[in-house]
Amino acid sequence: VTLLVVIPAGLCLDVVDEPYKARVLAGIFTVGMLLGMTDLFMHRLIPEPPFSPVLTGSFKEHVVAPLADREFRPWLVFVIGWNFAMMLGGALCTVYFVDDLGLRQNFLGGSVVLIAIPLVSTMVGSRWMGGLIDRLGVKRVLLFCHIPWAVLPLFWILASPEAPWFWLAVASILGGAGPAGAINAANKYLTRLPRASQRAMYIA
Numbered sequence: 001v002t003l004l005v006v007i008p009a010g011l012c013l014d015v016v017d018e019p020y021k022a023r024v025l026a027g028i029f030t031v032g033m034l035l036g037m038t039d040l041f042m043h044r045l046i047p048e049p050p051f052s053p054v055l056t057g058s059f060k061e062h063v064v065a066p067l068a069d070r071e072f073r074p075w076l077v078f079v080i081g082w083n084f085a086m087m088l089g090g091a092l093c094t095v096y097f098v099d100d101l102g103l104r105q106n107f108l109g110g111s112v113v114l115i116a117i118p119l120v121s122t123m124v125g126s127r128w129m130g131g132l133i134d135r136l137g138v139k140r141v142l143l144f145c146h147i148p149w150a151v152l153p154l155f156w157i158l159a160s161p162e163a164p165w166f167w168l169a170v171a172s173i174l175g176g177a178g179p180a181g182a183i184n185a186a187n188k189y190l191t192r193l194p195r196a197s198q199r200a201m202y203i204a
Contacts, residue, residue, distance in 0.1 A: 010111030066202045072193060082146075089153050096156065101164040113168045121176025129181040138185045138192075145181035148174035 009028050016024050066072050097103045103110035133141045155171035194202040 006111045006115045007108065010108035013107040062198075062201045065198060066194075069194075069202075072202065075189065075193075085150075093153075093156060097164075097168070100161065101159055101168070102161045103164070109165065113165055113172055117169055117172040118176035121173045122180045125177030125180040126184065129184045132181065133185050133188055138189045141181055141185040142189070145178045145185065148178035149182060 012024055012028075013021055066076065097110065097114065103114075129141070129145075136144075152171050152175050155167045155174075159165075159167035159171075190203050191199060
């Protein structure tokens with residue numbers, strides 16, 4: 001579905017003249033918003049099993065429990081540092097791609113390289129990441145998959161405005177497969193460490 005939406009949207013932005021690009025974007029955003037609201041209403045039709053609370057104590061006690069868990073605390077420190085680094089680089093990468101690498105002149109190519117390729121890479125990589133985690137363990141896969149995720153800005157720097165596509169495509173392949181394995185391993189860690197009654201709070 002994502003590919004069926006992104007590719008035509010990028011093509012439309014390339015075809016229309018510059019004065020009308022803002023209007024096309026506004027139309028795309030409007031359609032996306034309407035479809036999102038429709039999806040929310042459709043969620044009301046999904047049956048939900050009855051909720052039966054099993055925990056006692058105050059909300060504060062449940063929030064503090066993951067912070068007080070010595071085995072879980074290193075994971076929290078890692079997530080804080082990782083998310084800060086990721087947001088620091090990710091916040092401006094889109095502006096860099098569009099303005100400095102010239103993707104403004106080729107939105108279709110940018111949609112393929114930055115959205116379609118990572119999506120396909122994630123789909124392909126996710127097929128065997130679960131088995132890899134079972135064979136090698138959560139910690140090894142977390143380390144192995146975070147390395148390509150961490151070096152993505154290197155490929156952004158290597159990309160030049162004259163020929164950005166190759167290095168951006170390499171980054172997108174790694175940026176699809178690496179996070180797929182890392183998130184899969186992280187989910188297994190988060191579901192295995194805490195007790196079943198505390199799992200939701202630990203994940204949150």
